[in-house]
Structure formats: C-alpha cells, structure tokens
Amino acid sequence: MKRLLFLFLLPALALPVCAQSLTSKVKTSAPIKDFRLPSFDKNGKRSIFMRAGEALIVSPTRIDVKDMQLTSFTKDGTGAFDTVILAPSATFIPVKDKEFVSGNESVRLIRENLEVTGEQWSYNHPEKRVLIGNNARVTFQDELKDIIK
Structure with a gap:
C-alpha cells in the first residue's frame, strides 16, 4: 500500500519542479500597451522618462x-x-547610466531653443x-545676432 501511494504521489511532486523549469524559459511575445518607464539618477531625481x-x-537590456x-x-x-525625443519606432537599451535609444525611421528632437528632425x-x-x-x-528658435556681417 505504501509503495502504491508513493508511486501515485511521485508524479504530483515532480509536477511543480517541471512547471518551474518550463516557465523560466518562456518569454512573452505580447506587446505592452501604454508603456511607461522612468529612470532616476543616483540622487533619486528623474533622469529620463519613456512613454x-x-x-x-526583447531582453532585460533591449526594449523595442x-x-x-x-x-x-x-x-x-x-x-x-x-x-x-519623438519617434514612431525605436530600440531602447535601459542599462543604468548607459541608456541608449536608436531608430531607423524619423525622429524629432525638441529643446527650448531648437528643433531637430531626421x-x-x-x-x-x-x-x-x-x-x-x-x-x-535643425531649426533654431533663438535670434542669431551678428551671424552675417
């Protein structure tokens, strides 16, 4: 009877171990809608904010x-x-203190005194x-005094 009970329980005990090893390899292919990712400097101040x-x-070091x-x-x-910075698509590398973003499509960069597209x-x-x-x-918003004389 003990042997029969053991044979019955053995697969049930192995199931959580198998499930855990399978889930560690599974990656989701579903995109996240309305994505938000803040980044802070070493003093706790906002550094960048991605929407x-x-x-x-794609991986811990790559977000499309x-x-x-x-x-x-x-x-x-x-x-x-x-x-x-505005872009229709980009690849973001969210490594702390090495943040990097790139894209092949258009980009629009806006600052207080200039705008850049490309x-x-x-x-x-x-x-x-x-x-x-x-x-x-590049479009400058400031007055350029004495640029041509």
Whole structure:
C-alpha cells in the first residue's frame, strides 16, 4: 500500500519542479500597451522618462517601442525637461547610466531653443549626444545676432 501511494504521489511532486523549469524559459511575445518607464539618477531625481504606445521587452537590456516619447530632465533637480525625443519606432537599451535609444525611421528632437528632425538616429543619454544619419534638419528658435556681417 505504501509503495502504491508513493508511486501515485511521485508524479504530483515532480509536477511543480517541471512547471518551474518550463516557465523560466518562456518569454512573452505580447506587446505592452501604454508603456511607461522612468529612470532616476543616483540622487533619486528623474533622469529620463519613456512613454510608448506599445513596447516589446526583447531582453532585460533591449526594449523595442512604437510611438515613443522620451523626455530627458535637467540635472538641477527642478523636474524641468531638457529634451523631448519623438519617434514612431525605436530600440531602447535601459542599462543604468548607459541608456541608449536608436531608430531607423524619423525622429524629432525638441529643446527650448531648437528643433531637430531626421532619420537613422541614435541618442546616448549619459553623453546627451544625438547622431542623425539622414535628412538632418535643425531649426533654431533663438535670434542669431551678428551671424552675417
């Protein structure tokens, strides 16, 4: 009787172990709607905030997004925005202190005094550097005094 009970319970005990090993390998292919991802500096102040209409977490170090709005904040802690980047699609690398975003489609970068548009772009957040590969256009909002004499 004990042997029969043991043979009956053995598969039931093994089931949670098998289920756990299977779930650790499963990755979701369903996108996240209305995605939001804040990032903070070492002092707890907002550094960047990403919004996307849709996001697919490909890995812990890669997120593919659609309808992206990335807001970068000033370092003074006031919560004022420094730069806003808009793109229909992008790949975001959310590694702390190495945040990087890039895309092949169009991009629009907005700051207080200028606006930049283009295609095939990348943004390195720690360096605050934007590279645009094609069709770059820069529009200054400030008055340029004495530029031509």
